Amino acid sequence: MNPRRGPCFHLQEARLRSDERTEDIQVLFYYHGAFRAERRTDTCGEPLAPRRTAGGHRIPDERPPGPASPLRQDDARCAAPPGSAEKTAQEKPAPARRSNEDLRKVVAAIGSHLVAQIQSGDDPLDLPTDYRRYTTSPLSVAHGASGIALFLKRTRGEVPGVFLDALAWKASRSGDERHAPGLYMGSSGIAWTLLELGLRREAEALMDSAARSPILFEIADMFHGAAGWGLANLFFFTQLGDERYLRNAVDAFDQIQPRLQRGRGGGFHEDTAAAYHGLAHGPAGVGYFLLRLYRVTGHAEHLEVARALLDHDLASPGGEAHASVARRRSAADERAPCTSWRSGSAGVGAVALRFHAALGEERYLEAARKIARQIERGIPSSPANFSGMAGIGNFLVDLHRRTGEEGYMEEARGLADRVMRFALKRPPGLAFPGEDLARVSADYGAGSAGTGMFIHRVIAGGGLPYFDL
Template sequence: MIDQPAFMHSILDSEFYESIDAYEPDSGLLDLVRRHLPRDAGWSVYRGGYWTQASHESNVRMIQGWKIHLSASRKSARELLDRTVPIFARHRVGFKFLSDENIVAISLSKNAARTAAGKFVTVYPESEESFKVIIGEVYRATTDLRGPFLLTDRPYKDSKVVFYRYGEHYGVDRVDVHGRRVAGIQDPDGNWVSDERRPAFHLPSWIKDPFEGWEPVVKPKDGVVMLKDRYRVEKALRFHATGGIYRGVDTWTGEEVIIREARPVNRADGEDEEGFDLLRKEARILTKLGPLGVTARFVDLFQEWEHLFLVQERINADSLWGYSIGFSHGSSDIRPAYVVRRLRNAVKKIAIALKTVHDNGVVLRDLNRNNVMVTRDTEEVRFIDLEFAYELDRDDPVVPGYTEGYASPEQLANEKPHPGEDVYSLGALIVDMVAFTAPGLQLNRKGILDAFEMTLADYHLPTQLRRVADGLLEPDREKRWDLDRLLREIDTVPLPEADVPVVAVGVRPPPRPAPSAALVTEIDRVLHGMSRFIKSHTTLERDDRLWPGGADIFNTNPLQLQYGAAGTAIFLGRVDGEVGAPCLDWIVDHLDTKRTPPSLFGGLSGIAVSLLELGREEAARHALDAASASPLRLERAELYSGAAGWGLANLHFHQRLGGGAYLDRALEAGQYLLDSQRFRAEGGYWELENAGIPLGFGHGQSGVATFLIYLDALAPGQGFLEAAIAAIDFEIEHRQQLDDEVLWYPHVDAPSNAPKSPHMRHGSSGVGTAVLRGWAATGEERLRRFADVCALTISNRQTNKLWFDYGLAGYGEYMLDMHYFTGDELYLNNAYYLAEAILPFRIEREDGVAFPSEDLMRISTDFSSGMAGIGLFLHRLSHHQEPRFLLLDELLARPGVEGEEEKPATKAEALAVSAA
């Protein structure tokens, strides 16, 4: 499944992210409400895609107050509205409700935001007195109904559907540095206070609960939660309005267990409850399969109070995703034969375990890289998360749903389950164990499989693995391989003869051949195909987006550089030489300086830089002036959303337009950074309040250092360069050494299981971006050598990420930086090598060429996670001297081009990177 926030915006369109507000609900609930709210009585009803609003002409717009929330399931929604809307009509109180039963079901799905889950109706009383009267009447009208528990609210008396909290009505909301709306209210002195939705009831400090005597929740003694006087809950792994998953201990045996919970949303006895039925089904399957060693072992199933609990063995295991990373990553000593042995062994174990499942009459229907576990001690396969599983000897309804990329055509059509569905998913898992790209199979089957084949070649793995994957991924179930054939074929996959490391080793990127004429021609064709695709999907008639962008565009603003129109327009401007006036007019007309933060990537600073490059100087000045008036501009240090990004935008304006005002603003940002920098033994750093010390280019020390290096070039001798080098030293000291490679956690003190990144936003190519410019500014040879170590790290193109922030486009931009500053063709050839790995992912359409976005499941044209970032790299690759977008390298020397020939570094010298 796609994670929040993308989940809500992936429901309506299988190719692009689309606002959930574009949904067209059926009219059933609306018609019911209108029967109780005659228009000639002063009522107006506005139907949106997600919420439908009802208000009376006498309603007063209040900033804040008590709110009544009514919870419902899909089955109870209509009855609940029919009973309560007459009460709202009689009191002429405004309210809103989820627009239809489909939206109710979506709000209760496990991927929906837990703080909103189950909220079917919201009522806005205009005084505490009316609040108390209305909630009492609603309570009496709904005593026999029940719904999901609302995590943010307090239940009224013993009601199962009536809840309340204090918070915003129309509110005094703000936007944060990322452009996301932050709900707000006012304290008695008129000060702004965040109205944060927490997964627990919370009151502002100055508000007293008018029903304080009705506290329904009894907190356990000493914070210990015991179930059935036997199972001690240790930690909530996931919890939601309809249930949760917890880690616990069986106090009778001392065994660690996983506890799954279902909460009733329709009836107290658990009858007609989908969640209860699913847990009982899972218990039956675990009872059957657990003793056979292919699932967790069943421990207990019991009902306590009104909730049903399933207790199962906690498996000491890694997900297949984590396990298979070790096939090709983790050591420079890994050879192709080792990869094939590990892969063959894993495939055989999964296939044998699946045969056991199928022989016992079960189809799993959700076989993905997170639901297949491999035990740490014996490397045996276990299947978990049996929500979609189907028992072939029963006639139960099929649970609709799937994980994108792993589902067969027949599962997508919700046909009667068949073991062949799991076989198809196993084919996707083989792709995942090598290339980690299976989620994209539904959108871009050809591209994913072609890229898989390229990865096989890069690793020197046998091409027969592609044939195996194709056999399992056959769309026609009648032609699809079965497990017996797979077990025969996988044993015939030969061990590779190549005895070379599967990843590059050394102190700098390996030599690559110069690009072929065919590759250069194909890059040019793809670039113009991308331009044609983007222009064909221009939507001037919309207000929420100009071109298809990342999911977050609907939660922020449509112009921003990161996910919105500004970055896409820059790509079109550089490839085509211009952007059509209607598109630029759209951007200017939709510039909302009051609702857009000053940020470089999420707001006005980045929009301003883009408009300036595209020739809309007046609008660009207006945007940057608004950014410069925002108090958020100096809220944090970082490049993407902080002072460094705002300062960099002003340097762009200074360079292009001249005058002292823009340089003065950049100096203001620089002084803020000098004043807020902290120091310890590793170097200098900036930290985020309540969020630790970030690392990397986007949010950490490297992006800030890059801005300060440019600022020093224009205003030397003020300490900016020294602060930058101290920040670079801090980043270097916090590297994670993996043989010859260097990676970074996203922040200092990250847990050991946090991802270590080679990417631009936080990782090797982003840190290298700053280190390389530190060398250009100082000539320090240690920085030049470390820049090469970063380049070596990203010279391996085996990644499932393609984009600027994360993946090959960001890698390629850094490799082109190395070529620009050193003049060495080695880096240019490596950049072409990286570009070659992007091309198989292209999606050829009649209207042009597209690429998938950061999850591989949808198409996006944006800069950070979509086509514009890819395209800007490919265009710069074809125009070697074109400046990297957003950076100001013309301010710096190019030591490798203008100075003497450099001596090659030894491995010891390259890794001797600590600050002198």
């Protein structure tokens, strides 16, 4: 594509991984034909959105009216001791507990706002989302159209025709090897969405394209890499019964296994010369994929490696199961722990619960309970799904589903009430700010769709999208 002719979305996050996972992240941003490299990080090393491109073009910035938005504090827990995070000064007083009917109205209002935005512009896919959409794919699960589409399907029963048609059309022209193949940022996640929306032909074509990607096995993790692609193949196998998808999943294991090393309490993998913790980028997520693979194949090796990977993330330096996992850092990092679903203890707990459900071993349930007891010392103040309250709330919903104990659901409802402090009235419904609390975001990873999906699970239950098969 000629860079003078407009935006380019062919920058795979896999190509940026070496810079993305360093303490001083370099964000490579391409917008309206102008590259810009800038160093902008929060206290955990997560990139903040640049405000302008090198050519002077403003990045869309929809801010709530009134006083300035609260400073981002969702990752302050990574730089300070547990329990030291203060409440954001601008937060509203906590409302009374909302009933199921109240929460249903909230979910409906989120959907109404999204549908109104879809129908109001020239491009139904051009919704306000996290800035990372512009450096990856506009269709991705995390920050693009796919996660929004699946939220609408699961909560409203249908996706607006104009949105579905645009998604299918764009996806049919996205299936080349320049695009990242991963689950949350790439083609296999988009394909998962299309299959769940009933577009089998388009979904299978995109999965075939992902399998041909030259960067398919460069990263092992769940978020960008081979484990996420393998999980998507298992989803296709369970839905369609086609053996080629099972072969693809086994191939993913064969590519991951030689890269594993023995570490504290279990196994770990290295991407970009470092070993990371957690569900999205660390051993726990890879272990979950291998658990799901074992459930299909029955091969002892798959289970053995799965156990070792989760055990690594459940092992503290002292050898005891711990309740917090350092966020996207090397095993040697000794900063205060994080609690997020993406890279912290909530995600590891979610994996432990699924190990307990599959294997019946009490140690996994006890590990998840311990995480739940200690996680309140690091609740983030962002409402976001991947790195904020909604993700932690999903873990508590999972605990309730596994144990039947109402206390966990009460805690999840409490988080739903706290999330609602950030709700913004946007006729005809509600919207939420993204991770940095600076602009409205519609997406699944950082914005309204992910936050709304958590609230929907509080009242309706059900599995976690792009995770439970």
